[in-house]
Amino acid sequence: MSFLNRMYRLSTFVRIPRMYEPQRQSIAPAAAATLADFLSSTREQYLRDVQDASGKAQNWTVVMGNEAGDLDTIASSIAFAWLRTKVHNQPSISLLQMDRDDLDLRAENLHALSLAGISRPKDQLLFVTDLIDFHTFPSHKFALVDHNRLSSSFNPKEEPVVVALVDHHADENLYLDSAEPRIITPSGSCASHIATLMDNVDIPPELADLLLSAILIDTDGLKPGGKAIDVDRKAAEFLISKSSFALSLNTLQTNDTTPPTAPYEMDFIKTLSEELSTKKNDVSHLGPRDLLRRDYKQYEFVLPWHPDTPIIRAGLSTVPVKLADWAANGKLESESEAWMKERGLHILGVLTAYRGASKGKRKREMAWVIQTHSPPTDNFNYDALTKRLWSGLKADEVLDVKEHKKFGNGTLDNIQGNFPHLQVRVFTQNPHATRKVVAPVLKTIMEGQNS
Ligand SMILES: [Mn+2]
Incomplete structure (x- = not known):
């Protein structure tokens, strides 16, 4: 019929x-x-x-x-x-x-x-x-x-x-x-x-x-x-x-x-x-912390490529407001660090979804934060993890990430001076790839065998 x-x-x-x-x-x-x-x-x-x-x-x-x-x-x-x-x-x-x-x-x-x-x-x-x-x-x-x-x-x-x-x-x-x-x-x-x-x-x-x-x-x-x-x-x-x-x-x-x-x-x-x-979409009453936890999911990954196959914890927050409006001048870093501490995370992905100002087009950004305060195991290799995440994201054809024009390396010029324990990358991405797409990509990057 x-x-x-x-x-x-x-x-x-x-x-x-x-x-x-x-x-x-x-x-x-x-x-x-x-x-x-x-x-x-x-x-x-x-x-x-x-x-x-x-x-x-x-x-x-x-x-x-x-x-x-x-x-x-x-x-x-x-x-x-x-x-x-x-x-x-x-x-x-x-x-x-x-x-x-x-x-x-x-x-x-x-x-x-x-x-x-x-x-x-x-x-x-x-x-x-x-x-x-x-x-x-x-x-x-x-x-x-x-x-x-x-x-x-x-x-x-x-x-x-x-x-x-x-x-x-x-x-x-x-x-x-x-x-x-x-x-x-x-x-x-x-x-x-x-x-x-x-x-x-x-x-x-x-x-x-x-x-x-x-x-x-x-x-x-x-x-x-x-x-x-x-x-x-x-x-x-x-x-x-x-x-x-x-x-x-x-x-x-x-x-x-x-x-x-x-x-x-x-x-x-x-x-x-x-x-x-x-x-x-009216989240104007919410501050950065609420934005990060309002639509949040958490995952655990076993890392088969790392000696002693540790388990790491990652979070993905979906935020309906672009970074420039709530995360500039170090807010992204300080609020992420605090939330990651609270949840015991090694990686946080902040996925924004919003409409562009001029033609109302759908847009998405993704900010990734890796914290090195509390490694999952002794001798944990953060360099390997960081490299793997950045290259895995860049290689994914569906996500189609591009370096964020304004915040590519974070929202501050001197991230390492201000946040010595954070690694940050920010991208713009395929506007149709929601967290439903991002989460399995992250899992594959983390749990894949090849380096
Ligand atoms: Mn659903």
């Missing part, structure tokens, strides 16, 4: 009075309680079971997104926990890998959550910091969404097992025997894969709203030529048919003779996308 036909069917479906709706095959009971009720009650129940000495917490599946905590990760983990609990009868709790207070760093998340009826997210959602008092993590069954490697910081008493995996990042080929489903395929948004799994399910409208918001943020409102691919467009159509926005706004076609409208052309989709992206 063509895209237009499918849309036409969708608009027909939404337009007709509810009592004439075709009976959709549903494997879930009618959604009586709201999404917010579901979240509050599972959170309460989980925390009660965690306190219970008889090990009830082991029956739960902990559903986690990645530690960058964008809307995709939050929406995907909430929705997947709901699906497993309500439809597959597997008690599951969504756990956010962030500090409760860090929720404030992303205004678009707070907005989308409140549109989905989650108006007190700090009380209604579960954060890793809520479980910090436990020496061993209280559950051992995990479902991962929007990433596909369980962080090494989870160390339950029983061997951890990843029972399900839904993601759209590069596949690290883990949990091949234990994860069911194990879905790792490209998409603009992981939320689209989750929505696809709910095809025959009677989902609460707020959950459709939340997933739809995540897809719109990740795909720039589903605009053609953007990051949306077919799975995102199909998921959005399905979610629109279930969402409270569509039902209340009544913006879909009402006249048989007008051609059907694609989601990205619908008024309420345009408005919602714009609202979310305005909130996302």
Whole structure:
């Protein structure tokens, strides 16, 4: 069926009075309680079971997104926990890998959550910091969404097992025997894969709203030529048919003779996308430290080319503001050094994404900082690491880096005099290569055998 036909069917479906709706095959009971009720009650129940000495917490599946905590990760983990609990009868709790207070760093998340009826997210959602008092993590069954490697910081008493995996990042080929489903395929948004799994399910409208918001943020409102691919467009159509926005706004076609409208052309989709992206891009209230930690992911690499194969730790911060506006005059170096110390990093990559002033073109810079304060092992060869990183980045055809005109060797003339323990390089890069592209390149540079 063509895209237009499918849309036409969708608009027909939404337009007709509810009592004439075709009976959709549903494997879930009618959604009586709201999404917010579901979240509050599972959170309460989980925390009660965690306190219970008889090990009830082991029956739960902990559903986690990645530690960058964008809307995709939050929406995907909430929705997947709901699906497993309500439809597959597997008690599951969504756990956010962030500090409760860090929720404030992303205004678009707070907005989308409140549109989905989650108006007190700090009380209604579960954060890793809520479980910090436990020496061993209280559950051992995990479902991962929007990433596909369980962080090494989870160390339950029983061997951890990843029972399900839904993601759209590069596949690290883990949990091949234990994860069911194990879905790792490209998409603009992981939320689209989750929505696809709910095809025959009677989902609460707020959950459709939340997933739809995540897809719109990740795909720039589903605009053609953007990051949306077919799975995102199909998921959005399905979610629109279930969402409270569509039902209340009544913006879909009402006249048989007008051609059907694609989601990205619908008024309420345009408005919602714009609202979310305005909130996302307004980070004017954030200082450099918040910019570095707001959208941050961390990795560990084993270095097979180095004697005694040490493990190093690297971080990648995505920042929606160009360096000149927040990182000049040594700020990049001092703030990076402080953040690297806090997280125990050997390498930090700062990836900026913004629009150029003149024609509004997409642009990206990447600043790389290597710190030599605290080597991972005695006799660690920082020269080899540094050379390897610079030459690996320059050789990558997709990244297509060029020396940054203004900050090529850092934001100060005398880096070595001011920051004796830092090595810094700054590049401009392919404007389409996001962290999803950069992270696997970094892994290959670090973990490749050849020097
Ligand atoms: Mn994602």
